[in-house]
Amino acid sequence: MLPMGCMVGPKYSRPEEQKAERYQNTEIPIDTAKSVVNLKWFDIFDDDVLEGLINKGIENNYDMKIAMARLERARAELGYSKADLYPSFQYGGTVYANKDAFLPTNVGASMNWELDFWGKVRHQNKALQAELLATEEARKVILTGIISDIAISYFQLRDLDNQLDITKKTLVARQESFNIINERFIKGYVSEVDKVQIEQQVAIAEAGIPRIERQITFLENVISVLLGQVPGRIERGKANSDQKLVTDIPLSLPSKLLENRPDVRQAELYYVSANEKIGVAQAMRYPSFNIAAIAGFASVYVSDLFQDSSYKQNASAGVVGPIFNFGKNKRRVEIYRQEAEQSKFYYQKTYLIAISEVEQSLQDVKTYKQEWQARNKQVQAARKNLELSDARYYNGYVSYLEVLDVQRNLYEAELELSRLSQQQLSATVQLYKALGGGWN
Incomplete structure (x- = not known):
């Protein structure tokens, strides 16, 4: 068992959040036994092409690769820090050919061990472990972003189509x-x-085609970057009007966002790490204890190097600590304490943002549906109106100005209905993301 002393520094406790008992923008009953993380991202889509694009993005996206590299580095840093808990061993040797130099030829090994009496190394390890877990949560944040960005961009592309x-x-x-x-x-x-x-109306319609084609190319390039591939044509699957997303996404209590949302968990883990660093700073105000040992052979003559009489060994223990440095160590503790305070506030802010995003997504899902239903009625009425207006014009009852006005209204209503179909789908994806789904 390693010789350890007491650990100085504060113990972690989760900060208080502003609790919300329910969401105000939904009438759906909240099921405390269910969680959105139980609904996998591939279960909410009904488009094999879209699922294939998302899988490709997860595998090839460069933000994802960067996140994985950061995660591996964090693991290496934790292993590097843990080694400080154990003694270090070195070996060495020197050969001198000139015996008149009074420098003996030697070979030996040494051991050095700084005892973690006040918990400085242990606090540092806990801080790095929290940062490692935070890095894993950051990877999940990127993963949810990739899934939602590809899905929403795909729906926007199909809307432009x-x-x-x-x-x-x-x-x-x-x-x-x-x-x-x-x-x-x-x-x-x-x-x-x-x-x-x-x-004039013919020209307006003609001008609309290259504008939309330009937007399509832009979105295909955006999706290609998300997929980690050279820009090119993106495969299409179902039209937005044929998409059937899972709409009964399980709603859990707002407090569940603390467990479901990887960005909230990441913010808390950074606070945990900052809290542990206060302990590191406090431990640096106390003396450190060191044990050292040396064993080996030394002789003026190389031929006598490994004789019993040439064997030497030594062991020592030392202590070193601060006496007076004009409050530097005290200020160091205060610096880390304030950094931890900033991390705590950031965590609390992230939780409030999470609730706000869920509230907005719930409202978006509900109102886009209502707006689509109203706009669909408008399109049906506009088509009937155009049919009647054409008949009235060709029978000489009205001027063509009335027909043009009806045509414009129908065209704009059809475009808006198409956009609302896309916005309904995107809002559902945003709700799923806001609730913390998709990363596992």
């Missing part, structure tokens, strides 16, 4: 209307105003 399809169909419809009206203009049935107005 749908917008491009809507715009192309709109262009075809307007081109057909232009052909009819231009023919009527040539025959003198309508004025040039009608012809110019529909010509």
Whole structure:
């Protein structure tokens, strides 16, 4: 058993958080027995292509590789620090050819051991262990970010695909209307105003296509970087309108975020580490104890080096400690104490942000659904309105200005409905992430 003394320094206790008993933006009953971490990320998606992209991102994403390298370094630093608890052994030897130099030839081994009497090394090890665990939580934060970023970018891409399809169909419809009206203009049935107005609408639809194609290329490049691959075309799966995400995500108590959210756990572990460093600083105010031993052979003549008479050994113990350094050691303790205080406040802030993100995600999921339902009614009504307006125009009851207004409303409503489909899907992913799911 290693000779240890008492450990100076504060003992860790979890800070008080501002408790929330329930979420205000949901009527869903909270099940304290369930947790979102029991719902794996691949269980919430119903698109094999999307799942394949996410798996590729997890494997190849460079942020993920950087996180893994940091994790391995943290493990190495912990092992490096743990070695300080044990004695160190060295060997050495020197050969002198000139006997008149009065320097004996020698070979031997030595041992040096600084006793961790006040817990300086143990506190340091605990600090590094907490930082190692925090690094693991940071890896989980990056993992959830990769999953959600790929999924949301994919839904945005499929939304742009749908917008491009809507715009192309709109262009075809307007081109057909232009052909009819231009023919009527040539025959003198309508004025040039009608012809110019529909010509303008054709140009607007034409201009929309390259704009959307530019946005598609941008998003494909974004997804390619997330996948850790050279930018190129991204494979498509289901359209957003065909996606069926799991919507009954289990809600646990807000306090469960302390266990589910890796960023909250990371912030707490950094506070644990900062708290242990106070103990390191306090231990440095006390004397340190050292044991040393040397054993080996020394002789003026190399031929007599390993004779019994040449054998030497020695052991010693020492103590060294501060006497007066104008309050430097005391200030060191205060520095680490204030750093720990900052870490505590950051942890408490992270917890509040976590609750805020869940509240916002719950509200987003609910309101995007309501907005989509209303917008869908608008699209259906606009399509019927266009059908009636076309009939009224060709029968001479209204000017073409009314038809153009109905066409614009329908086009904008269809684009907005497409965006709302994407936003509903993205909000569900954000809720899953906010609740702390996806990393295991």
